[in-house]
Amino acid sequence: MLPDKDGPNGGGGVQDGPGTEDPSVTLFREYLRLKTVHPEPDYDAAIRFLERIAEELALPLKKVEVCPGRVVAIITWVGSRPELKSVVLNSHTDVVPVYEEHWKHDPFAAVKDEHGNIYGRGSQDMKCVTIQYIEAIRRLKAAGKRFSRTIHLTFVPDEEVGGHKGMETFVKHPEFQKLNIGFALDEGLANPTNAYTVFYGEKNPWWITVRCPGSPGHGSRFVENTAAEKLEFEEKIKAWCKEAGEDVTYDFAQKHMDQNFTSTEESDPWWHAFSSTCKAMNMTLKKEIFPAATDSRFIREEGLPAIGFSPMNLTPILLHDHNEYLNEQVFLRGIQVYERLVPALASVPPLSGGE
Numbered sequence: 001m002l003p004d005k006d007g008p009n010g011g012g013g014v015q016d017g018p019g020t021e022d023p024s025v026t027l028f029r030e031y032l033r034l035k036t037v038h039p040e041p042d043y044d045a046a047i048r049f050l051e052r053i054a055e056e057l058a059l060p061l062k063k064v065e066v067c068p069g070r071v072v073a074i075i076t077w078v079g080s081r082p083e084l085k086s087v088v089l090n091s092h093t094d095v096v097p098v099y100e101e102h103w104k105h106d107p108f109a110a111v112k113d114e115h116g117n118i119y120g121r122g123s124q125d126m127k128c129v130t131i132q133y134i135e136a137i138r139r140l141k142a143a144g145k146r147f148s149r150t151i152h153l154t155f156v157p158d159e160e161v162g163g164h165k166g167m168e169t170f171v172k173h174p175e176f177q178k179l180n181i182g183f184a185l186d187e188g189l190a191n192p193t194n195a196y197t198v199f200y201g202e203k204n205p206w207w208i209t210v211r212c213p214g215s216p217g218h219g220s221r222f223v224e225n226t227a228a229e230k231l232e233f234e235e236k237i238k239a240w241c242k243e244a245g246e247d248v249t250y251d252f253a254q255k256h257m258d259q260n261f262t263s264t265e266e267s268d269p270w271w272h273a274f275s276s277t278c279k280a281m282n283m284t285l286k287k288e289i290f291p292a293a294t295d296s297r298f299i300r301e302e303g304l305p306a307i308g309f310s311p312m313n314l315t316p317i318l319l320h321d322h323n324e325y326l327n328e329q330v331f332l333r334g335i336q337v338y339e340r341l342v343p344a345l346a347s348v349p350p351l352s353g354g355e
């Protein structure tokens with residue numbers, strides 16, 4: 001672990017003396033320090049980190065290069081009945097850029113303040129979840145557990161830039177088919193109340209590039225045929241491009257039409273395993289449609305069920321925001337949540353059809 005400027009346990013006035021921090025928190029902070037930040041994420045650092053983790057867990061890691069320089073890493077814990085469909089724990093390794101001048105701590109130093117709040121880009125989106133999966137698996141393995149279904153931890157690049165060179169390509173890869181997926185967990189959002197939010201569908205993103213050529217020049221010069229004057233925002237996309245002139249074109253960088261939802265009926269065996277485990281832990285769940293887009297959309301488009309869930313209650317929603325942080329107690333509680341959820345999902349009895 002790299003020491004940060006305030007010593008081994010972060011910001012001033014920290015309650016932990018050296019060496020007393022929970023090792024899961026230390027690992028989380030170490031992962032936050034990797035600069036997997038766009039526009040040039042250090043994916044090599046993430047892969048090296050994950051290779052070390054796989055070695056510690058004594059589990060195999062497979063690397064699938066879906067595009068040049070874009071590797072999906074898969075750590076697999078084979079179940080006692082490997083013919084059954086598997087459980088996927090998915091997370092993306094990239095994070096969005098920062099405006100460092102708006103942060104009270106270095107966004108890549110993983111400073112922990114006197115309240116136990118850990119500041120860092122990716123602390124909520126979604127390096128917390130990556131480490132929570134890993135630590136839950138580590139504890140379950142150490143306790144000598146094994147489950148009937150195979151568990152795959154998938155670590156995917158480029159989610160934050162639309163997933164073209166990440167999950168979108170991976171779901172079409174033969175190695176994805178080989179995973180024989182029955183159910184997937186992926187990211188969700190924090191919830192400021194005591195409840196946890198779960199996402200069973202998403203909004204359809206449309207990212208559109210409108211090409212509207214015009215003469216350049218200073219605004220005071222009464223330039224004719226400017227780009228701005230050609231655009232009619234109140235009209236529909238097609239209509240306003242047509243009206244703007246024959247040379248105005250548009251392209252979709254993202255155009256999702258699929259509306260596959262994941263069942264949250266109690267009769268659904270996957271949802272039942274998920275929700276009954278949460279209930280047994282006295283967790284309140286709030287079911288929602290994700291307000292933006294995650295890699296779950298590509299999984300659902302393959303017809304597979306996926307639930308978006310990041311176990312962060314009592315936490316303001318700070319994804320992509322300045323001063324993104326997560327409290328270490330909330331983080332540690334999340335590991336315990338996965339320690340219960342993973343066994344429940346990986347022990348779902350064979351479904352009709354023997355899967």
Ligand code: MET
Binds near residue numbers: 162207254
């Ligand atoms: C449409 S790609 C989604 C990128 C990112 N997850 C976001 O919601 O902003």
Ligand SMILES: [Zn+2]
Binds near residue numbers: 125126159294
């Ligand atoms: Zn995310």
Ligand SMILES: [Zn+2]
Binds near residue numbers: 125319
């Ligand atoms: Zn994000």
